[in-house]
Amino acid sequence: MRKLMLVLSIVLLPLSQVFADDNQYLTQELIWKIERIGAPVIAPQGGHIVAPVTRYNMDTDQAETRLWLFNADGSVQRPLTADGQRASNAVFNSDGTQLAFISQRGSDSAGQIYVLPMDGPGEANRITDVPTGVSGLKWVGERFYFISNIWPGLEWDEQKERLQQQRDTHVSAHKWTRLPYSSFDRYLDEERQAHVFSVAQDGGDITRITERFERELPRSSQGTGSYDISPNGEWIAFMSDSAPVGSENAINDIFLARIDGSNARNITEANDGSDSNPMFSPDGRTLAFTQQRIVGFYADTANIVLHNLSNHQQDVITEAWDRSASGLVWTPDSRGFYGSIDDAGTVRVYHVNAANGNVRAVTAETNVGGLSIANDGTLVATNESFLYPARLVRINPENGDMQRLDTINDALLADVELGTYESVTYTGHDGQEIQMWVHYPPGFDSSKEYPLFLLIHGGPHSAITDGFHYRWNAQTFASWGYVTAWHNFHGSSGFGQDFVDAINPDWITAPYADTIAAAQWFKDKDYIDNERLFAGGASYGGYLSTILLGREHPFNALLIHAPVYNMYSQMSADFAVHAERFGHYWDNDIYQQISPHYFAENFNTPALLSHGLTDLRVPVGQSFELFRTLQARGVESELIYFPDENHWILKPNNSVYWYNQVQQWVERWTPPGPR
Template sequence: MKRFALVLLLLVMPFTAVAEDKNVLSVELMWELQRIGSPVISPNGEHIVAPVTRFDMDKERGHTQLYLFSPDGSTQRPLTAQGMRASEATFSPDGSTLAFISQRDGDDAGQIYLLPMDKPGEASRLTSVPTGVYGLKWKGDHLYFITRIWPGKDWDEMAERLKQEKASNVSAKKWTALPFSHFDHWLDENRQAHVFRIAAEGGDVEPVTQNFNRELPRSTQSSGSYDIDPSGTWIAFTSDSKSENPEPEIDLFLGRIGESTAENITEANPGPDGNPMFSPNGQTLAYTRQVIPGFYADNINIVLFDMERRTHREITADWDRSATGLVWTPDSQGFYGAIDDAATVRVYHINARNGQVRAITGETNFGGLTIANNGTLVGTNESFLHPAQLVRINPSDGSTARLDTFNDDILSSVDFGTYESVTYEGYNGQEIQMWVHYPPGFDPEKKYPLFLLIHGGPHNAISNGFHYRWNAQTFASWGYVTAWHNFHGSSGFGQEFTDSINPDWKTAPYADTIAAAEWFKNQPWIDNDRMVAGGASYGGYLSSILLGKEHPFNALLIHAAVYNMYSQMAADFAVHSVRFGNYWDNPEIYKEISPHYFAENFNTPALIIHGQLDYRVPVGQGFELFRTLQSRGVESRMIYFPDENHWILKPNNSVYWYNEVKDWVTRFAEPGAR
């Protein structure tokens, strides 16, 4: 067994001391924190803008403002007024103007606003698009955006259609094909998402992708769905090339703006292609490629398309990591990326010529990378012990300079626990990484209860970042040792490890979970009679598997669980259907791994939680499980949120969720040292 202790907040204090004037990281305190989002730096490197969100518990809403920062850390001030939502900031090519999306007085939907950065002035509205705008980019003399339209209607007709829908007493939805939903909202199959543009000086809105008679993917779209070359001549965008099929095949199309045809340049690849990014010099179109249809965690590789030669060159095929969070270097010779790498999201440099990679940062998570023409690299940095902070990153050695001061006053009074990364032997003797969190004032001479957390995905590893919904430090502050184990199937440990649980979702992760519990049993500071566990989504699935098999836990927390693999056909994601066939094609797969087949063995008290607006794992899954437990006479509690989706996002609902979880685990594993 290997242990790698991290340098933590309490090193200046005796390990067992808890300062009397300190607070713990309670859920209420977390909702006081201001949350900084992904920044954008001006091309000339003079300005940095980032969204900052604060929450009003009484009004049950968040307020997002755009803040201005400077690369030397001397500036931190709001650019937009509180109460006026603002998002998707982007600079003009010369950095003199900031564009962003806001919905202000008189706006029925989000519109583009322009704010001068080189002189005093107020933001002015550029667009009046009745269907709203998102996915904003500024290229050359034009701003590009996405909006969802009714084909064949002009803007006035669409405005009237929206007005009629708002006034209608009919709430019915109708579909004749998939998809019908995405995550937490229903899709209107009569509308299409397209890219449009408008000149920065104003004028008419011009269609771009509509001219090609090809829409963006129906389920979800963003600024990452398309890109424009520096000359404003070409657009590269993603689209479903097999729209007549039940499941999409996302390809990359390339077309001249203003013309009527776009070429599918990735037709040969059966997996999804996406994230088009033209190089700063316009000579290369980079994009990402996955090769396995139906496997969202398939390794993501970078492909370079030579705009002159029309050739493709994959540069990261030999790298056993997914290339994500990418930005081109200003010289068009490489990329910086925020890479999921063995339970930490690190900044890497990737050489565009030979694909060589170099890790730049170390132990904590980075994201939201943005780079100026002079090479100034900015992003966010977070860890288990602090939320995202704005930082300037030195690409040479990974050192950082913090550029904001948000939350310092609040967190200075918080008594955090400590944490470390350990490894243990899991399924088939393979090494499993696990994060262990210790409560404030932890005394290794005493015994503590264990709260083992089971992550979702399943292909989403827990990395060294700040979590608002399932915060291990908050759980630990109740008096528990808590842990996240990155079981088989977790991302960031190589393709073979990630794909090792398909289609058998059950065997290896269950074995890894039991092995994690055994590892804790062997620690002198764990009370083997006070152990609980739980998770959400896939973590809820695996917790449901525990219900029907041998395990050491006194009680379970099961949130948004995939309980019945057959019922999952009602979701926007049917798990194995694309890659391994539907249940009528390969019934043995589903029977072997569906938790409901093990119901006759259920005897562990369980807290079941689900949201009505969860279309990723429909709410019926939670009620099926609760009815099963009640029918078997197993102590259980069902908590239903009529206004939440797969996650609990509203402030007061979140506080309620944490308090209910605390009440449940306290009943079956009394917190605190003994």
């Protein structure tokens, strides 16, 4: 115990002193030294692989993303783009001899398309000079396709002039006449629209595509998944909001048009739910997309729909599968898909047969994502777990075996002592089985008693899966001397439609019961000290933690980040909880039944609150209201306010500060280590 307490006492010291002990743990400082590998892209011929690698500078709080080159046999690993120049969205040409990417260099005022030769030495050549910048890059045939957020109807020199006017003005006001007006951490400019454009691979005049159809891409966010181009360059399929003007909520549909045409046809008009992720098959005969049917429910099961381009018939092929299709790539023969599927606490690779919808699990343990496939069937991806950050791997599509292709972070993490973890199940609300991840601290001794740190995930319609988490790392919390756990309570994704929808519109009953049952499961274990129990969460997890404030629970204290505290004032967010599906608060008394502020008379548990000013998903006023309530009731409480953070604490130094403050708070109320 003495040695463990010594380690815990030095984690708040400067990084140079953190590893003074023989043991090294996954500290909050070390997390920010990890280089983060993003989704790879493999050349059509299967040789070269390019992936973004991001590293952070603690002195400047800045991130730098460079493109790295790898080979499918693991023989190459080196930076491809220059140090100090951000690069993203890499795409190969059809024969793999050139690589295009988006970067902002030199005098660029926004990100532009650059092309780098892959068959010999050479410098990157800039292709575009789009004043409003480019994103969502694709390379089809001899043309580039991209997205830019423009003022419709203006020429490029007029766009540039309008941007300069914005920079020069002393007026900071925003004005809106309709929704949406914001998205997570940014306000939307109602006068600008996101559209698809194209340009020849050697540069030249830019062709407007979706602007001609008088259809913009979804206002809140856009990317490569918002549109696709057929292999022969004849067709475009794209997402667009088809809701009537003045409608409160978006209805995203798939529109199909000829590239050189003047009209776009809504091919999903009959579906009131969300349609997204259009993807043309390699043979150009079929358009695939995903479809949800419940209006206002973002976690509704996403099915794969196939649209035949010759006769325009549509078939839903995964209706019998109780999982959401995501992370899809077509197989080279156009006969199926590989996807990264949220499946019962793990993101696994599945194969989906396009003819009959039959599914086959390819991988089993640990998370796999960012799939990319070559013409010869070589499948690459990222693989991560609770114990290691994302790695670049090649996957055998027959048996799921993975060959690692990188060694990034190996030296950094070589001497880090980690705990262990396991997946367990327990009986939760209504007698149903609940899956939970349990993390044990380094050197765990089951003959002794440890404190519990129960984490409550956000969403609520997401899940904690077997991957590396930077913002709320269970292994880091465990290294402080705690058994740490994540439970996938009712409402969590990846456990079927009935399970994920079980908490709507009643956000309290089932998740609260699941949380209390999780605590009881631990209290029944000999290795848990029942007098040292702590819990906390963020976003919906902050909401449920605030519900605990007003109800019976066994926890000494709570951690509450970005909570939904007042369901009425949550109307000021970038979306209104439940409104689209179940009606507004003047239509439905469910808000009074589930809003935490109605239970404030029972608040008596010490709580640490944290929130970012630029959070528009859960506006910061929610924490201000909660903090004032706790203080007015004389409850021990603290509020950490970040004026430069959004829904998440993303800056390195702010993150380390947050972890340190959390550690001090949890140790104050729930002393660490075995006894």
